[in-house]
Amino acid sequence: MAEDKHPYKLSFVVRDYECDLQGVVNNANYQHYLEHARHEFLISKGVSFAQLHDEGIDLIVTKAEIEYKHPLRRRDEFIVTVNIQREGNVRILFVQDIFRLPDLKLIVKARVTGVAIKKGRPVAPGDLVFRLGLES
Amino acid sequence: MAEDKHPYKLSFVVRDYECDLQGVVNNANYQHYLEHARHEFLISKGVSFAQLHDEGIDLIVTKAEIEYKHPLRRRDEFIVTVNIQREGNVRILFVQDIFRLPDLKLIVKARVTGVAIKKGRPVAPGDLVFRLGLES
């Protein structure tokens, strides 16, 4: 499936406490930004973490590949994009980029694999696939 | 009640990611250190967060007063102490200090007030008071 040409975007600004001794955003914080954008994206698609949890389903990340292209610095504004692809029966791949504003410099490229877990086992994302527009 | 002359102590080392742009540990991280020491202290006294939770009881912090005397820097070693006092019927006061090693320089002085909550209301800490040696 082709990636959406107009992926989901969420805006952020770097907060001072997210920067470390080197004067740049600490690497782990990019995962926070990516996670927050994924969750807001899923919610925008009508996915309810609370409802899933009541059905015994947890969405978890099984793999993250993150390329750090350029650092963000204090007070930088940036956007995090979210694109999704289905991978096999049970996995969903989130293709995410971080771009600095306003020059759209590429900061981070990430590929994050998620899976829906029920009683400790991966389950077909089912309704998720429908909600996310991934049915074939 | 007099403070214990030999309070509980827990050792830490500063991790680089805990430092911020100013080259020192970010203020919020001292609360992490204080919290971790309190939890380890309570567990050392036989208090089980899991068991309390099963009984519908949550321990929460209602107030924190923190004086920052001197900053910690990358790789500094330090100890966090925990002393407790009962405050009235429902509150427990944790008197905590952070000292740098090996010179025992005072880094942080903190007074953290905790309360046991059941169904949204403070309850007498009961068994906690006994476990923590606070009965009068």
Place this chain on the structure above:
Amino acid sequence: MAEDKHPYKLSFVVRDYECDLQGVVNNANYQHYLEHARHEFLISKGVSFAQLHDEGIDLIVTKAEIEYKHPLRRRDEFIVTVNIQREGNVRILFVQDIFRLPDLKLIVKARVTGVAIKKGRPVAPGDLVFRLGLES
């Protein structure tokens, strides 16, 4: 000096990673929110951390008193306010509240004392006082 009736306000939304095992925002994260609001406030007043740093001046927090009135939960929206008062010659007191939106429920009350440091010693905030409208 009377507190400003129309203090500085900054809006936030709780991010999932800021919540802990108890399902609420971890206490240390409120300090992050308070700090970010203070920094944005100072910048809005024309205070430049970079310029101060070049002049050898660091703004540091010497004391924080935080009352936790009610917890924030995942995806709650809230505002952090900033009011300032001069305390003696060298200290500035930040009076800050956190209110949940849209019901304006009081979440946190905080009093944070800051001081300007040059070569390890407190200095009169000087130009800061002027910039912040604190001159008497």
Place this chain on the structure above:
Amino acid sequence: MAEDKHPYKLSFVVRDYECDLQGVVNNANYQHYLEHARHEFLISKGVSFAQLHDEGIDLIVTKAEIEYKHPLRRRDEFIVTVNIQREGNVRILFVQDIFRLPDLKLIVKARVTGVAIKKGRPVAPGDLVFRLGLES
């Protein structure tokens, strides 16, 4: 180059504040654990971040591939291992695993690529290669 059979190991215990709403360690915190172990490893090899910084050299991460095999929970003890390989002229690959104690269950597998940067450009790690025993 074969991986060292006896890599560097560092022990940790999960702190409650590192766990999130799902009751497990938040994904971003594994990067903190991995980073702290890498830094301690480099220091154990005689690499001084301060000295490198004085020489205008910063060590940065350009890529992280992290597989999440099993979650860590509150108070779990675990070790983080560090193995290194040279990749071409300027890159160093850190192969890192996280194992839970005492059962040595595999928690995370990570491959983290680092590079030494001087004036914004990658430089041959030079003395680093010697210190880390990577010369061919």
